[in-house]
Amino acid sequence: MHRVYENDDIVVFWDSEKCRHARKCVEGSPETFNPLNKPWINLNKADTAEIWQAVSACPSGALSCVYSHGIRVVYDEAGCRSVAYDGDREIGECDYQETPDGWNIYHTGVSPEYGGKGIAKRLVYRLAEEAERRKINTVPTCSYAVKVLSR
Ligand code: SF4
Missing domain, CATH: 3.40.630.30 (Gcn5-related N-acetyltransferase (GNAT))
Incomplete structure (x- = not known):
């Protein structure tokens, strides 16, 4: 499953097939990545730096992100x-x-x-x-x- 999440600043991509559920993202930004929510990613709960760092910690390549550049x-x-x-x-x-x-x-x-x-x-x-x-x-x-x- 491919999903793309956006706010005014960044775009986050998630590929569920690559996700190993290592939860590094959840640890890095628990308000952003919450498996109990639907959708489980909400980019309006933390600042860009925190989200970016949490995405970068993903060990599987399931998560990636870019700036939206408007x-x-x-x-x-x-x-x-x-x-x-x-x-x-x-x-x-x-x-x-x-x-x-x-x-x-x-x-x-x-x-x-x-x-x-x-x-x-x-x-x-x-x-x-x-x-x-x-x-x-x-x-x-x-x-x-x-x-x-x-x-
Ligand atoms: S850090 Fe990456 S592999 Fe781990 S749960 Fe989050 S998306 Fe999945």
Whole structure:
């Protein structure tokens, strides 16, 4: 299961398949990571430095994070894609095609001047999360999406 959590400052990614339940995150920021809550991650309970440190302590790679840089990522159902915006400007997208086997994520692209900000990963995670919530498989053929979603 892939989940992405955001506040105004940071974006946290969680891959449940990699989680070894070592609870380092819970120890590092108990208000943020609480397995008794649903959703179990709440980014509005602690400051960014504490959350960042707790994410960095994750021994399995299940958690990772990036700064949001004011970029918004949304799911565009009609367009079969996720889209990244800087204000009103579209700066990236991740596209899929519906197939009998699931969503074929076939393209991920971000404007070059926005590289290195984790936007492509946010785009892929947003689609993976949406597909999983709908109980639809993802069958990525975009090499970047394959890498992000691989176990
Ligand atoms: S620290 Fe990482 S491996 Fe441990 S419970 Fe948290 S997410 Fe899972």
